[in-house]
Amino acid sequence: EPEVTQTPSHQVTQMGQEVILRCVPISNHLYFYWYRQILGQKVEFLVSFYNNEISEKSEIFDDQFSVERPDGSNFTLKIRSTKLEDSAMYFCASSEYRYGYTFGSGTRLTVV
Amino acid sequence: AQRVTQPEKLLSVFKGAPVELKCNYSYSGSPELFWYVQYSRQRLQLLLRHISRESIKGFTADLNKGETSFHLKKPFAQEEDSAMYYCALSRTTGTASKLTFGTGTRLQVTL
Numbered sequence: 732e733p734e735v736t737q738t739p740s741h742q743v744t745q746m747g748q749e750v751i752l753r754c755v756p757i758s759n760h761l762y763f764y765w766y767r768q769i770l771g772q773k774v775e776f777l778v779s780f781y782n783n784e785i786s787e788k789s790e791i792f793d794d795q796f797s798v799e800r801p802d803g804s805n806f807t808l809k810i811r812s813t814k815l816e817d818s819a820m821y822f823c824a825s826s827e828y829r830y831g832y833t834f835g836s837g838t839r840l841t842v843v
Numbered sequence: 844a845q846r847v848t849q850p851e852k853l854l855s856v857f858k859g860a861p862v863e864l865k866c867n868y869s870y871s872g873s874p875e876l877f878w879y880v881q882y883s884r885q886r887l888q889l890l891l892r893h894i895s896r897e898s899i900k901g902f903t904a905d906l907n908k909g910e911t912s913f914h915l916k917k918p919f920a921q922e923e924d925s926a927m928y929y930c931a932l933s934r935t936t937g938t939a940s941k942l943t944f945g946t947g948t949r950l951q952v953t954l
Contacts (some may be wrong), residue, residue: 735886762939773946774887774929779939822887832939832942834879834887 733757737823737835744813744842752808752838758824763806764824764832767791767796774822780806813842845870849945853904856920856952864915866904866930866947875933876943877915878904882926888929891915899922932946 736755744750746811756763765777779786780798788796798808806825820839824832846869856862868874878890890899893906893913904915913930930945 764939766942774942774944776941776943779941782937789940823911831892832889834947837888 733833735823735825735833735835737821737838739838740836741839742841745814746815746839748843749810750810750813750840752810752823752840754790754806754808754823754825755804756806756823757827757833758804760827760833761826762786762826762828763798763800764826765808766822766824766834767819768822769816769819773837777808777821810840813840815842818842844933845874845932845943847930847943847945849928849948850932851948852946853949853951856950858897858952858954859919862915862917862927862950862952864930864950866913866915866945867945868911868913868930868932870911870932870934872934874906874941876904876906877933878902878913879929879930879931879944880926881936887929893915901922915954920950921954922952924953925950 738753763780765818766773776789778788781839795811799807808818818835823835826832848867876893879887880890891904906913915952921947927947929947931942933940
């Protein structure tokens, strides 16, 4: 069964540093998403991406965040200057249509 | 605004007992509802969606628009059902959709 692959599985970074979280969506999928889950809290929508542009972003997705599909296969989430409160599990997802997500296994980001 | 409520953080049942994980939603439009399962730090996996009305691993869920509920049920719990369960509501915005998750219920099945 096709999978969404996320790397790294765990990243530790210093506050103020830039991080890039990487995702390889399923190859024929057209919609891409990032969600995050702060420890003990619910999964929250960050951003959706379609046709090489952001479709929708949440209030969380401020100017510190950006997404990119640099080479037609990877889908990245960049946090420019990490804060302690960015520590969370970040999930990438993709879908062929508007629904029917497949999630990746997540990247645990720890900001120290 | 859309909201999904899962009132129980933890539900502990004995093996073979019936299970009902509660989910209530608030949404002004026509909802698309899903149940996702997360086994022990693994990825979120789609368990059910109300449109397909199918049964996966013995679980079923019926959308009750009058009560705005989408409870997940299974007649006989198995040990391997122990996991985190998330109810989610999908809203299509622009060209893509967006899931709003509940806070999740941890199901613990004991012998």
